[in-house]
Amino acid sequence: MTRKLVHTMRMPIRWGDMDAMGHVNNTVYFRYIEQARISWFDEIACTPNPEGEGPVIVNAHCSFIKQLKYPGEIEVATLVGPPGRSSFEMHHEIRLVGADGQAGALHSEGGAKVVWVNYPAEKSAPLPAGLRELLGSES
Template sequence: MPIRWGDMDAMGHVNNTVYFRYIEQARISWFDLVACTPDPAGEGPVIVNAHCSFLKQLKYPGEIEIRTFVGPPGRSSFEMFHQIRMVGADGNPGELHAEGGAKVVWVNFPAEKSVPLPNAICKLLPPQKLLPGK
């Protein structure tokens, strides 16, 4: 995805809050890919925490690639992990600039309670931890 000029702050680099927006977009794209978008009248995924380690500054102009990994299923949750890499002039992803993730919990929205992950989602998740850095 492109780094936008407006993503930068007064310090001349991408603001720390924007990294969470990049990660959010990667997470939502994965949800769309596997057809597990939230249904406000029923069930779906929410995050209960989020984290990011800023390893190297991102600056405009540029393109980033976000690699997304998922962890094994729990009763009602799983972990997502993301790597943010700057895309080089050759079009290939390069150096790692940030890594982060979130814990995703499946909830019943009207009841405001967690519920077991659907079998279809569990089948998409690895049986054991394969996340980078873990």
């Protein structure tokens, strides 16, 4: 599947992100991904409107490749796949930022399927033309 880079952001690894094993807890990776996704949605004015339409995540996944530990900073790259009628796939890559030997290495990757919905009707709706254009479709 062809993916298009649409957003990158950096964020700190917080002390509270770690668990008893001394590394970032697996659930926190989903929070990193969520923050990157919401940041991109805000950037493109795709904020959910409970009285209208907006994005809903219907599944999410994450593969843990290398441990992350405090202190540190990560960069989350957000990529998107081609749009369907009412949905598209998002992909995220988490890399450690810094000068050590692990900096820049892929530490985690994950993603989610996003469906555009009409919230009051609780049904999928066609992707808006502006979003479809950002995703790389001409139709």
